[in-house]
Amino acid sequence: MIARMLHGYTNADAYEAMLKPELLPAIGKVKGYRGSYLLRKTTGAEIEFITITLWDSIEAIRAVAGPDCETAVVPEERCKYLAHYDPKSTHYEGASTHQLDVS
Secondary structure, three states: OEEEEEEEEEOOOHHHHHHOOOOOOOHHHOOOEEEEEEEEEEEOOEEEEEEEEEEOOHHHHHHHHOOOOOEOOOOHHHHOOOOEEOOEOEEEEOOOOOOOOOO
């Protein structure tokens, strides 16, 4: 599994509210997509968001991001909510997972 991470920064809660119904438009229908996380950290007047999407392979990411899969993909309508974001995404291979049994 490949985790794709992107950092975005804003000063408004509206960005999070917009992402909650669907992180990225129609991404759940893309072959190889496994899920996502949206992380939030408030630092002074700025809010940092980290978007983590999970994929079967780097090829599945390229199908969405294009041949230069490190380039950040931020839909235009969402850019207006961000003060700035990292121009590049980073990718990590999944090495291990651990889950608690809460039953």
